[in-house]
Amino acid sequence: MKTILQAKHVNKTFGTKGNQYTALQNIDLSIEEGEFVGIMGPSGAGKSTLLNIFSTIDTPTSGEITIDGQNIVTMNEEKLSDFRRNKLGFIFQDYNLLDTLTVKENILLPLALSKVPAAEIEKRVEAIADTFGIRQILDKYPYHISGGQKQRAAASRAIVANPSLILADEPTGALDSKSATSLLESLSKLNQGNQATILMVTHDAYAASFCKRVIFINDGRLFRELHKDGLTRKEFFGRILEVLASLGGEHHDAV
Amino acid sequence: MTLFRIAGKNIRKNFTDYFLYFASMIFSIVIYFTFVSLKYDNTIQSASDGSQKISSAFSGAAVVLIVFVAIFIWYSNSFFTRKRKKEVGLYSLLGVRKKQIGRMLFYENFLMGILALIVGISLGSVLSRFFVMILMKVMGYSVVANFSISPAAILNTFLVFMIITLITSVQGYRLIYRFKLIELFKADQEHEKEPKSSVLIALLSVILIGFGYWLALQNLVTSKAWATLGFMLTPLVILITVILGTYLLFNTLTVSLLKLSRKNKKSYWKGLNLIGTSQLLYRMKGNARTLTVIAVLSATTLTAVGTAYSLYYNNRLNAEMANPNSFTFIGVDGKTTAKADQAIGQAPGHKVLYHESVPVLEVDADISGLKQNAGSMEQTYSVIASRDFNRLAKLQGRDDFVSLEGSEAAVLDPAYMEGISPDYVGSTVKLQGKGINEAIRFKALKEYTVLNLGTVYSTIVVGDEMFAALQPKAQTTTIEAYGISRQDKAKELTKQLQSILPEKAELSSFYDQYARGMESSGLLMFMGGFLGLVFLAATGSIIYFKQLTEASSDKARYLILHKIGVKKREIRKSVAKQVLFIFALPLAFGIAHCAVALMALSKLMMTSLVVPVVSCMGIYVCIYLIYYFLTVHAYCKIVTNTK
Structure with missing residues (x-):
């Protein structure tokens, strides 16, 4: 199976000499095509920093990262933009939809940026809208729809250009449990049906239980890794809670 | 604290x-x-x-x-x-x-x-x-x-x-x-709501502007519209229709056009057009008032500066038109005439280009025969012979001559205005006086003169034979006409001549009128330029402020775009396009309004204002462009600053 993301010895420190803070320390990670990986850890563990680095929005202090065979650490700004556009899809906690565009226009934005012909755009948007069940709100504006609908629209935008890797940052963070479940089921379906590779950062054990593999980080280091393998979602959920408990405190909100 | x-x-x-x-x-x-x-x-x-x-x-x-x-x-x-x-x-x-x-x-x-x-x-x-x-x-x-x-x-x-x-x-x-x-x-x-547009109002805006333009470009004298509305009211009507039209146009027509462009998916769904068009669409309505103010201010500034500069620019032409010779005066007595001639000949820094002594007859005429003559029935004319006219015209650098026979005559009227001045050509007037009773027919009209207006009456040219026949019976004077070099610098010489020549000599000089014109139009020009510059700086700053406010509230949007992989170069391009739209729209209308106003003015003043007006517009557009580039630069700096 093809390796989509390969990170070797990734370090990230903030601040200047004498007042340094290590956010990430010697992270090694590899993600294969078709995986659905969750990253968990307490606040301040470095989850978001890691995701920002994978998103090419931030750069590591040292280490090597290849995504889909390309080294993203040595790329210049121009190339990074192209790379983000063609290889990555993003789902953010706060949706990041453009409120001057309709849902449909928001979804087709990445395709428009890549200059895909209009007829092709139409076809792909319709297909994706069906996957996420948002066909009836396509012509509405973001401020007219609910949070759950917004997040499904954002997810549609993330995958419409068939990216090599979808990065999700706390996608269920602002959703109620019903909307969250429906979004997670959609992502799961996408992962199984279309072999989409998804990396999701979450602090919610319930959300993480939809993944095939969960990586725990603590104090900037890899702490443990859990595989779902044959387990049911509920069993997997239990395992995740156990690990979280061993990470200690601060996780009352996980249940 | x-x-x-x-x-x-x-x-x-x-x-x-x-x-x-x-x-x-x-x-x-x-x-x-x-x-x-x-x-x-x-x-x-x-x-x-x-x-x-x-x-x-x-x-x-x-x-x-x-x-x-x-x-x-x-x-x-x-x-x-x-x-x-x-x-x-x-x-x-x-x-x-x-x-x-x-x-x-x-x-x-x-x-x-x-x-x-x-x-x-x-x-x-x-x-x-x-x-x-x-x-x-x-x-x-x-x-x-x-x-x-x-x-x-x-x-x-x-x-x-x-x-x-x-x-x-x-x-x-x-x-x-x-x-x-x-x-x-x-x-x-x-939350910004999607603006609504109405085809009816969009259409109305075009009609209003069109009507205002049409009204402004009417011939003042013959137009029925001006006659019905009255001369005081019509300019007001023009002003109101054009300003209202401009506002409605910015408010609805642009929105309609942008919405229409959104229908064309091929271009709309291409790159950042999606962002640019939708941003503009949302902002258009809120911007309509500012854009109207800027369009009107631009038009006012351009018109005021254009008018002032035209006056300044045309001052020389006007002075030349009224004073084709550097000096003319009536030879009252031989002594002063010789003294004046000497003064002109010896003036330091000036060369005499020509000197002509022209015999001129003063003749009264019954002008009731003139077509479209609204004024009096009698007028005194200065009459010159066609050979004198032809010689002077040539000396003054005109490639023109008249040949007149029998009772034919030509009239010289530099202030001729079609529709207002009498319709000379083909009319007949009767020259009257002691022993004179001669009907002459105007064969030609020249819209210039060869003798300075200050020295003579309205001038007509008659054939040499007719002139010879009239001369013994009419009062004859000799007019001395001089052409000198550097006539616009002849301050000293003019003063000198004024002291030498008696009042009766009716000295008329190019310099005198030129200097007076420079003084008043120079002041106008300075004031126009000064206020124009202030208005321009202010309009530029208003758009600049407005765009920067928008930039800071758009920052989040551009951050999203940056995250999903839009290059800075592309953002810059999209911003440049958007800002151009906001800048160009009021400028285009300001220039159009100004052009119409000055076209009307040019008709009224009967001079071509193309050179001064176009150079004013050129300068205006240049300074405006500087503001544009500054704005684009500042806008981009705000929205692409991702850290």
Whole structure:
């Protein structure tokens, strides 16, 4: 199976000499095509920093990262933009939809940026809208729809250009449990049906239980890794809670 | 820590935020101060004979400036306070009393006002000296350099801006009382609704502008519309229809067009067109008023400056038209004529290009035969022979001649206006007098003359035989006509001739009219240019402020775009396109309105204004372009600053 993301010895420190803070320390990670990986850890563990680095929005202090065979650490700004556009899809906690565009226009934005012909755009948007069940709100504006609908629209935008890797940052963070479940089921379906590779950062054990593999980080280091393998979602959920408990405190909100 | 000190600290810490507001205040003060010190300046008043005229012109312009400056400061103040709503809300949330916040804002604004006044007046003192030199130059005076700062000007400026500062400071004080806390926090988050457009109103806007243009371009004399509406009302109707049309056009037609362009998916769904078009669409309606103001201001500025410059530019042409010779005078007696001839021949720096003595007859005529003649029935004509006319025309560099036989004649009328002047060609008038009773028929009309208007009556040319027949019976005078080199510098010579020649000689010189024209049109030109520059700077700044406000509220949007992989170069391109739309739209309409106004003016003045007007527009567009590039640069800097 093809390796989509390969990170070797990734370090990230903030601040200047004498007042340094290590956010990430010697992270090694590899993600294969078709995986659905969750990253968990307490606040301040470095989850978001890691995701920002994978998103090419931030750069590591040292280490090597290849995504889909390309080294993203040595790329210049121009190339990074192209790379983000063609290889990555993003789902953010706060949706990041453009409120001057309709849902449909928001979804087709990445395709428009890549200059895909209009007829092709139409076809792909319709297909994706069906996957996420948002066909009836396509012509509405973001401020007219609910949070759950917004997040499904954002997810549609993330995958419409068939990216090599979808990065999700706390996608269920602002959703109620019903909307969250429906979004997670959609992502799961996408992962199984279309072999989409998804990396999701979450602090919610319930959300993480939809993944095939969960990586725990603590104090900037890899702490443990859990595989779902044959387990049911509920069993997997239990395992995740156990690990979280061993990470200690601060996780009352996980249940 | 006292409130006063917090206010002072606020200014120091956020200086970059304050800078724009501060700069626009200083700008206004410098302009106003310069203008008032010109008004109070002795050098200018004593240099001009018509000091009353100059002083009242300056007073009028100063009032226009006050109104304008007040609006401008108020505008930048509201832009500035909008930026700070959140900060004010935060103070209130933290439990600072409303009264205290209000007082703090008041002090802050007041402090800035005083500071701007000091800087503005000091800067203005330096600049006004420079402006005096320019003014003297365009008015054709030699520069006098002992210009001093008048206390009256300082006092005047101080009072005017103190009042403006007080008003804006009170406005700042009231900010916290005017809004609910929640409104202060949500200043930037109000949801923008998609604007509606109506085809009917869009159509109406085009009709209104079209009607205004049509009305403006009518012939004043023959138009039925002007006759029914009246000469006072029609310009007002034109103004209202065009301004209203412009507003409606910006408000709906642009929205309709943008919506239409959205229907074309092939281009709309291409790259950042999606973003640019939708942004414009949302902003258009809110911007309609500003854009209209800018279009109207641009049109006014261009028209005023264009008119003033045209007058200045055409001054030489007008002087030449009325005075085809450098000097003409009637040879009253041989002695003074010889003395004058000698003076002209020996004038240092001038060469005599030609000297002609032209016999001229003074003849009364019954002109009831003229077609379309509304005036009197009788007129005195100066009559010259066709060979004299042909010789003078050639000397004056005209490639034109007349050949007249029998009772044929030609009329010279440099002020001829079709539709208003009599319809000469084909008409017959009767020359009358002692022993004269001659009917002559006008065969030709020349829209220029060969003898200076100040020396002769309306001039007609008759055939040589007719002239010879008339000469013994009519009163004959000899007119001396001179052409000299560098006639626009003949100040000394003109003075000399005026003292030599008696009143009866009716001396008429090119220089005299030229200099008088330079003085009045030079003043107009300077004032037009000065106000024009101020208006231009202000319109540019208004768009600049407006765009930067939008940029800061768009920042989040561009951050999203950056995250999903839009290059900075592409963002820059999209921003440039968007801003261009906002800049070009009012400019295009300003230029169109101005072009129509000046076309009407050009018809009225019967001169071609193309050269002066186009050069004015050229300069205007150039300065406007500088603002455009500055705005694009600042906008991009705000939205692409991702850190």
